[in-house]
Amino acid sequence: MKAHKNALLLLLLLTVVDSLIVVSTPLLLKKIIDDGILKDDAGVVTAISLVVAGLAVLDAFTQLVQSYYSGRIGQGISHDLRVQAFKHVQRQPMAFFTRTQTGLLSSRLNGDVMLAQQALTTLLASATSVLTVALVLAEMFYLSWLISLIAVLTLPLFIVPGIYVGRRLQHYSREQMQANGELGGIIHERFNVGGAMLAKLFGRPDQEAAAFEARAGEVRQIGVVWTVYSRLSFIIMALLASLTTALVYGVGGSMVLNDVFRIGTLVALATLLGRLYGPITQLSSLQSNALTALVSFDRIFEVLDLKPLITERPDATALPVPGSGPAPEIQFDNVSFSYPRASEVSLASLESNVLSPAERAKGTPEVLHDMSFRVPSGELTALVGPSGGGKTTATHLVSRLYDPASGSVRIDGHDLRDVTLDSLRQVVGVVSQDAHFYHDTIRANLLYALPEATEPQLLEACDAAQIGELIRSLPSGLDTVVGDRGYRLSGGEKQRLALARLLLKAPSVVVLDEATAHLDSESEVAIQRALKTALRDRTSVVIAHRLSTIREADQILVVDGGRVRERGTHEELLAAGGLYAELYHTQFNRAGMNGSGADAPSEEPVLRGPVVGGGPVLGGGPVLGGGLGGGPGLGGGPVLGGGGPHPGRRLKGER
Numbered sequence: 001m002k003a004h005k006n007a008l009l010l011l012l013l014l015t016v017v018d019s020l021i022v023v024s025t026p027l028l029l030k031k032i033i034d035d036g037i038l039k040d041d042a043g044v045v046t047a048i049s050l051v052v053a054g055l056a057v058l059d060a061f062t063q064l065v066q067s068y069y070s071g072r073i074g075q076g077i078s079h080d081l082r083v084q085a086f087k088h089v090q091r092q093p094m095a096f097f098t099r100t101q102t103g104l105l106s107s108r109l110n111g112d113v114m115l116a117q118q119a120l121t122t123l124l125a126s127a128t129s130v131l132t133v134a135l136v137l138a139e140m141f142y143l144s145w146l147i148s149l150i151a152v153l154t155l156p157l158f159i160v161p162g163i164y165v166g167r168r169l170q171h172y173s174r175e176q177m178q179a180n181g182e183l184g185g186i187i188h189e190r191f192n193v194g195g196a197m198l199a200k201l202f203g204r205p206d207q208e209a210a211a212f213e214a215r216a217g218e219v220r221q222i223g224v225v226w227t228v229y230s231r232l233s234f235i236i237m238a239l240l241a242s243l244t245t246a247l248v249y250g251v252g253g254s255m256v257l258n259d260v261f262r263i264g265t266l267v268a269l270a271t272l273l274g275r276l277y278g279p280i281t282q283l284s285s286l287q288s289n290a291l292t293a294l295v296s297f298d299r300i301f302e303v304l305d306l307k308p309l310i311t312e313r314p315d316a317t318a319l320p321v322p323g324s325g326p327a328p329e330i331q332f333d334n335v336s337f338s339y340p341r342a343s344e345v346s347l348a349s350l351e352s353n354v355l356s357p358a359e360r361a362k363g364t365p366e367v368l369h370d371m372s373f374r375v376p377s378g379e380l381t382a383l384v385g386p387s388g389g390g391k392t393t394a395t396h397l398v399s400r401l402y403d404p405a406s407g408s409v410r411i412d413g414h415d416l417r418d419v420t421l422d423s424l425r426q427v428v429g430v431v432s433q434d435a436h437f438y439h440d441t442i443r444a445n446l447l448y449a450l451p452e453a454t455e456p457q458l459l460e461a462c463d464a465a466q467i468g469e470l471i472r473s474l475p476s477g478l479d480t481v482v483g484d485r486g487y488r489l490s491g492g493e494k495q496r497l498a499l500a501r502l503l504l505k506a507p508s509v510v511v512l513d514e515a516t517a518h519l520d521s522e523s524e525v526a527i528q529r530a531l532k533t534a535l536r537d538r539t540s541v542v543i544a545h546r547l548s549t550i551r552e553a554d555q556i557l558v559v560d561g562g563r564v565r566e567r568g569t570h571e572e573l574l575a576a577g578g579l580y581a582e583l584y585h586t587q588f589n590r591a592g593m594n595g596s597g598a599d600a601p602s603e604e605p606v607l608r609g610p611v612v613g614g615g616p617v618l619g620g621g622p623v624l625g626g627g628l629g630g631g632p633g634l635g636g637g638p639v640l641g642g643g644g645p646h647p648g649r650r651l652k653g654e655r
């Protein structure tokens, strides 16, 4: 508000000028009639008419400038709010985004800000009416107290319905906003690429359309009631204004006949009355506008008041920049963790399936229990284990998407809660299984990691990630647009592009969720090569699904039930004959159905060579590309060659 102080002062000044013009015109009209027309003085009539015309033009100009400034203030405040809310939501933890429905959030950040701004602009305009009303009433009392009293006595008839209608409007505004937000949420969820695909494969379009229509019907219903209420106040006021004008002419006319005052005074009073109802009408909607603004501000501040769960300490220190020394080591010290409860991280009104407050406050079960391990500098630690064991959760703690409930996660001895978020982001690079890309060019998506990267740097990273040749073969090269969420790239291409993005960022710690089933064998080979480059000299934690990666690991952690059950190298763990050995045998036996024995030493770890599909998968998902040890495996025969692109090929979906 401070930033808009000057504009506000100017607006106030313009309001004074406008109000003075409004009250001076009726006095001039009185003079034209009483001193000009009634006294047959053409000079007075002409002169004063010209002054009235001049004032009318000045008034029009004043009002124009007034609306510019009130608009500027309203828009300025909404701009500040919008930007502040965006930055605030950026700071929210992942848990906020996993719970929040995007459509509702976007309606909050867009729709509510817009409504608040509209209401605020109208409010500013009508607040200026207060001065006009005061001056008009003062002048009316000066001209005739009786007629003014009649006018004042009618005021409650205007204000009472205004208050009632305002309350109803507030109620329906809130309902309308919520319903619109939910409608937006359905559209967003059903029509983003993932949702659209799911609906095509599993959905029942007729039922979905019917459900949507029912929801849209509710929006229509609320909209109709809202429109009626918003018109109602104006209709009542227009009616009352007409009735009182008739009354004033009736009473005032007989006063003129009885020589209480002259006709000029009656015309001045009638004109003033006309000028009174305009601002009063505006003032009576002031309340409903104020309420609308309040509702919207309330909804925006509800978001702004949500404290981010992950924050940076004021005295946080920066981790050493990548490349300034050996890669740091990672340490988990007695880490226990449970996902935050709903009430801690999100707002009930932004979730589609609203839980009761008691359910929202209920604690969630512990997912990681007293987990301790060390990933030495520059080494690779593979996390394996059954699905739901806590591998992904553990990796989330390394990039501080969440904080542990007890114990600590350290990078080079620094507790992550004590380091700056910015430096942590520089040090830790993450590649998830289903890497996300913005609906933009490949170039823009890569530059997201390193905005100052040159074209040769971009291509170099792409080459190292085994995707350079493919990109060069595309008609638009780096300027090819990847579809929404990268849907025009194959799974393997996406992971390689994600690796190129990681290489550009050049973090010293890499957290990687290895791709599982959706890769063709060609991609597998390319990915493994790319991985080799990406992980070299970096401290890495990999949720490993391929035996080749697992065998490359300096250390394997078998994570099950939120605990590290076993640790060691592939050979050590096999020899120990525990859970790892069991997983290995069952998975491998499954992969090598065509006769490769459980311990067949034949599969070549892909990380080491250009050839060969995969081995068995530990910890989830079927295997693509069979092991060399026997037969084709689950997903196809072994592959030779480096997985390069076919010349001139196009992206998925391109014609």
Ligand SMILES: Nc1ncnc2c1ncn2[C@@H]1O[C@H](COP(=O)(O)OP(=O)(O)OP(=O)(O)O)[C@@H](O)[C@H]1O
Binding pocket: 098, 339, 364, 367, 385, 386, 387, 388, 389, 390, 391, 392, 393, 394, 619, 620
């Ligand atoms: N956002 C979340 N909120 C609440 N619980 C969660 C959340 N994400 C995961 N969990 C729970 O945490 C436990 C561990 O899940 P996690 O994803 O870490 O397992 P995982 O070992 O990575 O499994 P997978 O191999 O299938 O990916 C599971 O019981 C899961 O249901």
